[in-house]
Amino acid sequence: MAPTSCSLCRDAKAILKRPKTGQQICKNCFFFVFETEVHHTITESELFKPGDRVAIGASGGKDSTVLAYVMKTLNERYNYGLDLFLLSIDEGITGYRDDSLETVKRNQQQYDMPLKILSYDELYGWTMDAIVEQIGKKNNCTFCGVFRRQALDRGAASLKVDHIVTGHNADDIAETVLMNIMRGDIARLGRCTSICTQGEDTIKRSKPFKYAYEKEIVMYAYFKKLDYFSTECIYSPDAYRGHARTFLKDLEAARPSAIIDIIHSGEAFEVKEEIKAAQKAQQTCKRCGYMSSNDLCKACTLLEGLERGMASSVITDRARKNMDAMGPAPDNIRTIPLFRSTPTIAVELPSQS
Amino acid sequence: MSSCGNPAAEEQALMPRRLKFGNSKDCVRCRLKPGNIVIRHAVYCKECFTPIVDMKFRKVLEPSVNARVGTSKRPKLKASGNLCLGFSGGLGSSILLDIVHNTYFSGRTPLDDSGKPRGGTNHPRNASVWPSCIVCYVEACGAFAGMQDRTEDIRSVVERYPSFDFVPLRIEDAFDGSWWTKVSGLKSTPQVWLELSKEGLLTDDLHVASQVTGLTPVEAMRSYLSSLPTQTAISSALQNLARVLILHTAHSRGSSHLLFGTSLTSLSISLLSSISQGGGYTIREELQEEWAPVAASGSKPSNVLRVIRPLRDVTAKECAVYAWWNNISVIGRDKQRRAIIGIVALTKNFVVGLEKDYPSTVSTIARTCEKLEPKDAPSGQCRLCKRPMQSAIQEWKGRISIRSYSDDKLAADLAHIPSPCRGNLDTSIPSQVPPILALTDFLCYSCHTTLTSRSSRGVKQPAPGVSSATPLPIWVADRGLYEDGLMGDGARRKIPEEEMLDTVAEFLIDNQDCEE
Numbered sequence: 023m024a025p026t027s028c029s030l031c032r033d034a035k036a037i038l039k040r041p042k043t044g045q046q047i048c049k050n051c052f053f054f055v056f057e058t059e060v061h062h063t064i065t066e067s068e069l070f071k072p073g074d075r076v077a078i079g080a081s082g083g084k085d086s087t088v089l090a091y092v093m094k095t096l097n098e099r100y101n102y103g104l105d106l107f108l109l110s111i112d113e114g115i116t117g118y119r120d121d122s123l124e125t126v127k128r129n130q131q132q133y134d135m136p137l138k139i140l141s142y143d144e145l146y147g148w149t150m151d152a153i154v155e156q157i158g159k160k161n162n163c164t165f166c167g168v169f170r171r172q173a174l175d176r177g178a179a180s181l182k183v184d185h186i187v188t189g190h191n192a193d194d195i196a197e198t199v200l201m202n203i204m205r206g207d208i209a210r211l212g213r214c215t216s217i218c219t220q221g222e223d224t225i226k227r228s229k230p231f232k233y234a235y236e237k238e239i240v241m242y243a244y245f246k247k248l249d250y251f252s253t254e255c256i257y258s259p260d261a262y263r264g265h266a267r268t269f270l271k272d273l274e275a276a277r278p279s280a281i282i283d284i285i286h287s288g289e290a291f292e293v294k295e296e297i298k299a300a301q302k303a304q305q306t307c308k309r310c311g312y313m314s315s316n317d318l319c320k321a322c323t324l325l326e327g328l329e330r331g332m333a334s335s336v337i338t339d340r341a342r343k344n345m346d347a348m349g350p351a352p353d354n355i356r357t358i359p360l361f362r363s364t365p366t367i368a369v370e371l372p373s374q375s
Numbered sequence: 376m377s378s379c380g381n382p383a384a385e386e387q388a389l390m391p392r393r394l395k396f397g398n399s400k401d402c403v404r405c406r407l408k409p410g411n412i413v414i415r416h417a418v419y420c421k422e423c424f425t426p427i428v429d430m431k432f433r434k435v436l437e438p439s440v441n442a443r444v445g446t447s448k449r450p451k452l453k454a455s456g457n458l459c460l461g462f463s464g465g466l467g468s469s470i471l472l473d474i475v476h477n478t479y480f481s482g483r484t485p486l487d488d489s490g491k492p493r494g495g496t497n498h499p500r501n502a503s504v505w506p507s508c509i510v511c512y513v514e515a516c517g518a519f520a521g522m523q524d525r526t527e528d529i530r531s532v533v534e535r536y537p538s539f540d541f542v543p544l545r546i547e548d549a550f551d552g553s554w555w556t557k558v559s560g561l562k563s564t565p566q567v568w569l570e571l572s573k574e575g576l577l578t579d580d581l582h583v584a585s586q587v588t589g590l591t592p593v594e595a596m597r598s599y600l601s602s603l604p605t606q607t608a609i610s611s612a613l614q615n616l617a618r619v620l621i622l623h624t625a626h627s628r629g630s631s632h633l634l635f636g637t638s639l640t641s642l643s644i645s646l647l648s649s650i651s652q653g654g655g656y657t658i659r660e661e662l663q664e665e666w667a668p669v670a671a672s673g674s675k676p677s678n679v680l681r682v683i684r685p686l687r688d689v690t691a692k693e694c695a696v697y698a699w700w701n702n703i704s705v706i707g708r709d710k711q712r713r714a715i716i717g718i719v720a721l722t723k724n725f726v727v728g729l730e731k732d733y734p735s736t737v738s739t740i741a742r743t744c745e746k747l748e749p750k751d752a753p754s755g756q757c758r759l760c761k762r763p764m765q766s767a768i769q770e771w772k773g774r775i776s777i778r779s780y781s782d783d784k785l786a787a788d789l790a791h792i793p794s795p796c797r798g799n800l801d802t803s804i805p806s807q808v809p810p811i812l813a814l815t816d817f818l819c820y821s822c823h824t825t826l827t828s829r830s831s832r833g834v835k836q837p838a839p840g841v842s843s844a845t846p847l848p849i850w851v852a853d854r855g856l857y858e859d860g861l862m863g864d865g866a867r868r869k870i871p872e873e874e875m876l877d878t879v880a881e882f883l884i885d886n887q888d889c890e891e
Contacts, residue, residue: 026884030780031796038883043776044829046884050793055777058788062774099791203647204729206739208746233775244876269725273651276718277607279828280651282775286820287655290765291747 030055041237041278049245056242060230061096067217069228072103075183077138079174080108080129082122085189087129087250088239089231093187094133107181108133111173112141113166114149118256125251132249140177142169146325147356154257156328162257165328168320172312172358178225190229193236193270196284201266208293209301215288235281310358322358329355412696415734421700428689428697432474436685439663440504440632456631456678458505460539461621462512464529464706466694467636467686472510472536473703474685475634479504480538505632510539511624513617515546515709517593518600528706542624549616549848550595558627559668559853566595567851568844569602569814569826576604577826577845579778581814584844595846602845604829607717611652611825614719615760616848622666622761623850626680637684640691640730643740648722654821656749656765662687662741668853669756690730690737757819758851759826764819771820814851 026036026046034048040055047055063069070076078093080086090108097104110126113119123139130137143149146169154162178186195215202211213219218228231239243250273280306312307319314320330352332345402410402420404427410418419427438444442455460475462468480503512529516522526543533541548554555564569577570584590598596616603609625633637645642662649661660666664682686694698705730737753763773782780789815823876883 028796030777031792034796036884039831041831043778044831045778048796050796054792054796058785058791059775059777061788062784066774199650200647203650203740203743204736206743208743211743211747265725265729269721272721272725273718275831276716276721277605277652277828278831279653279824280718283653283820283824283828284651286653286771287650287658290656290750290820291658292750294746294748297746 038241041235041241042282044278052238052241052245056234056238057092057095057099059233060092061100063217063233064096064102064230065100067228069187069218069230070102070104070185073105074103074185075105075107075181076185076187077107077109077174077178077181077183078135079186079188080110080126080137081189082110082125082129082251083189084239084243084248084250085191085231085236087125087248088243088246089187089189090129090133090135091246091248092242093230094135105183106133106135107183108135108137109174109177109181109183109186110137110139111170111177112139112143113170114142114151115256116151122251125249128249136181138177138181140173140180142173145169145173145176146321146358148325148328150257153328156331159257165324166255166257168324172319172321174227175225175312183225185226185228187228187230189231189239191231191234191236191239192281192285193274195229195232195288196281197266197270199284199288200270204266208297211288212293212298215285233282233285235278312358325358326351326355414690414693415738424693425697425701428693429474429478431688432685433478435687436634436683439681439683442631452504453502454505454631456505456629458508459621459625459628459630459633460508460510461633461635462510462529462533463636463708464512464525464532465636465708466691466698466705467638467641469532469636469703469705470689470694470697471634471636471686472533472539473701475508476536476538480508480536508539509542509625509628509630510536511542511544511621513544513546513620515613515617517545517547517596518613522709525706525709532704532706542628544620544624545592546613546616546620547592547596548620549592549850550590550599550846551592552849555849558623559850560627561853564849565852566849567814567847569847571602571843571845575602576829577602579827581818581823581826583814587842587844587846590846598842598845599847603826605717606715607652607719608825608828610715610717610719611821615822615825619761619848619850622680622682623668626666626668626677629678630680631678633680633682635682635684636686638686638689638691638694639741640726640737642684642687643737644719644723644726646740646744647726648719649821651718651722652821653824654819655747656820657762658744658747659749660762662745664762666761668761687741690734691727692730692734755817757822758814758817758853759822759848760819761850762819764817768818768820768823769815772823814847 028034028036028048028051029045030047030051034050036046037049038052039046040052076093078086078090080090090106093104093106096102097106108126108130110123112123126137126139129135141149150162150166153165157165174186198214199211202208202214215232217230217232218226220226242248270281270284273284277283302315304313304315305317307314307322308317309322310319312319312321316323318326327345330345400410400418402408402423403417404419404423408420408422411421412419412424437452440452440454441450458475458479460468460471462472510533512526512533514524514526514529516524530541530543533539544554550566552564552566556562566586568584568586570582572578600609600612603612621633646658646661649655649658654661660682663684665679666682667677667679670677689697697703726737726740749763749765751765754766755764756762757764773784777785780792818826
């Protein structure tokens with residue numbers, strides 16, 4: 023059978039079928055459309071302005087590795103005028119994060135970007151290994167997720183950046199839409215399809231890979247021979263997300279456009295005004311100054327639970343009330359330092375070798 | 376396997392399974408009798424269960440019966456038109472028929488000593504909420520060869536309720552001009568045909584083709600279904616055809632209300648499935664809808680038909696128990712249609728699986744969707760599904776994926792195309808091509824996706840002699856496709872490499888080329 027020619031350039035031989043469109047295209051056209059689509063996502067949402075300092079949330083996994091590579095490429099190609107940094111969070115998971123951080127350090131050399139690594143131990147006085155030792159694997163993702171979000175903001179503040187970009191891809195967003203519907207999380211459902219979110223005191227966060235399929239990111243990394251590490255966490259038993267993920271993969275197998283169709287759905291609806299009005303207003307945490315919908319932010323609540331040896335009982339609001347009923351927090355527990363937008367933490371620069 | 380059914384999850388990481396019910400085995404309502412059924416961790420006895428389901432039914436339906444909301448806390452129920460019930464033969468719609476009949480049509484008006492209705496037959500209290508009720512059933516056997524016609528079985532069920540009139544429809548009526556004339560009152564409406572690609576599927580641009588005559592409604596419908604690119608599209612198209620057939624029939628019969636027997640479980644399935652097919656904009660219509668055909672310019676607007684799902688607070692389990700305890704016979708839905716594997720079937724398996732272990736998740740899906748509304752005002756009504764349509768759908772699709780280098784928006788980016796791919800690239804300004812009529816801009820996101828989104832698997836080659844065009848349902852041109860100015864724009868660990876290859880292998884055409 024004669025080789026199929028690329029349906030875009032109609033010249034080269036097609037070597038892959040794009041998961042997103044089903045078109046048979048050549049390798050060079052794949053690189054071009056992948057990068058140009060990310061460029062369009064960035065420019066049409068006006069994510070950056072010249073001179074912005076942008077931190078790339080880097081885990082060493084495929085998404086963030088490809089993101090760092092594509093951001094660097096686009097910044098040079100289209101003269102965005104951005105100062106790019108790599109920002110990694112060390113959760114303190116032996117045998118998992120220390121290996122992936124090695125990949126990030128190699129990326130720092132390859133892409134010639136300053137790197138900042140901020141650890142849970144440094145910020146909270148607890149590593150995930152220590153947390154899991156106390157609470158077991160159940161609910162440990164709650165601690166990790168809450169701590170990571172705040173750690174990224176604090177790391178970004180230390181780099182004095184205006185913006186954090188993360189490698190969340192279309193599959194992640196579609197999965198989150200489904201999950202928020204299934205667990206009735208109206209507040210998150212309302213904002214999970216936004217390309218850029220910004221709290222009152224926090225740094226802007228955005229997802230340039232919002233419309234990029236996970237399979238295409240893997241394909242891009244494969245053809246570009248990028249250096250990345252598998253980031254399947256050894257403590258990740260998030261059964262609920264697992265259900266949503268399996269369901270999404272089934273939908274994608276039935277019709278590949280399902281991923282983008284779910285994102286379109288998520289962008290087409292919004293939470294009713296009367297429901298929004300009943301939601302809690304955003305304030306700042308009385309202990310650490312980070313944004314919060316209660317007197318204490320979730321990270322301070324979880325940390326207090328850990329310090330008081332009641333960590334497994336502070337996941338829900340009701341459990342939090344039970345802990346409050348047992349009296350105020352002792353003075354000698356560790357707390358998170360006050361959040362300031364311009365703290366000074368040393369930044370590791372790439373060596374000039 | 377763990378309690379949540381996820382084989383990958385470790386036991387230690389999961390929530391412990393909740394008790395099936397609370398401490399007491401007595402009915403939580405009367406607190407006297409031992410319970411017979413557990414509904415979401417609460418125990419009910421047989422006597423209390425039926426009134427609870429009836430109450431849930433009325434609680435959803437009755438606030439929407441009167442055309443206007445008055446000031447009275449318990450207003451007298453009086454609908455502005457007739458009632459239409461959508462009947463599939465399934466569990467929910469069988470219960471719907473029974474409850475509607477017992478509640479509103481069984482003639483339980485209080486009688487005086489002489490055995491006549493108290494206050495006379497003309498007393499407002501004794502008037503029916505709806506003057507009459509029709510039951511619509513859509514027979515889909517024409518869609519598949521070898522499928523049994525069940526119309527007579529369904530008729531025998533409906534005839535058990537003497538107050539109801541049976542209105543049988545056939546799925547191929549959607550392609551039948553005489554049916555359309557009957558329900559719309561329009562003498563003739565041209566049928567729209569779309570071009571087919573070499574593979575026998577609809578083209579991405581949905582170009583309108585010249586008409587081909589001589590097809591019977593069944594042939595036209597089968598041609599339409601075979602031109603759809605996925606199993607998901609076929610099942611979604613069948614659902615839509617049946618829905619629009621019933622909507623038009625109900626409207627033509629002067630109905631003010633159309634009721635479907637969608638249970639909470641079915642509702643959650645349809646909500647999640649609709650979102651997965653890009654139907655987020657019409658999520659409100661999936662729950663409850665006020666529908667009227669778009670009036671032709673200059674004519675009087677039509678009466679509004681309220682589409683309500685009064686069993687939307689009753690789970691499938693409750694429906695099954697209700698049917699069993701009240702001796703309601705259920706024919707069941709046709710098996711061949713249910714066997715279509717697509718997003719609807721996958722969602723059904725997923726939600727039904729969840730319902731067994733996490734009954735509250737099913738309710739959460741519906742409750743969450745009730746809190747949503749479309750972001751922008753509609754730009755019109757979709758020609759195919761007759762639901763509100765969002766604006767700028769094609770712009771959105773074009774923005775998120777590049778499908779052609781001839782797009783004007785790419786002009787500035789084409790300079791960055793790698794040189795090996797520039798050979799055949801035509802970057803010149805396209806010559807003036809005469810505009811071609813295209814349907815793309817007159818479809819909602821979901822319908823456009825249904826018609827054009829393809830499977831990742833290869834398509835079957837069409838049989839030789841297959842037509843180059845396919846007809847669309849007759850209502851697509853109800854407002855006059857050609858007179859309405861519907862002109863298109865006319866433009867036509869360290870990860871080993873093997874593991875990475877495995878992930879993307881199904882998308883690679885020739886693995887040898889990957890080593891370049």
